[in-house]
Amino acid sequence: MSDTNNEVDVFSAVLPGLQEVISNQGDALNALQENTMMQMSEITTLFTVVSFILASLPGDKRKLIENSLSDMIRNLPNREVAERMAEVLKQRMHIDV
16 A cells, blocks of 8 residues: 555656646647748748749749649648648649649
């Protein structure tokens, strides 16, 4: 019984610190997500500008740039960001990734 009480005491002592670490990690993840979404807004604006530039290029040059953008997006490590960027490309620039 003494061993069980010691284990409970150890767990009770560690629990507040563990809860704080989990809370801090959650806060950091939320801040990162907010930052990512803000950057996505900036990227959307950039894609709009690029769409105007692409519209003025000859077809072969435009296709080369479209292929490069598609390759870049397909190779992004964050799938959520890649999907959002692909959506923006399709909506704003009429490019299928």
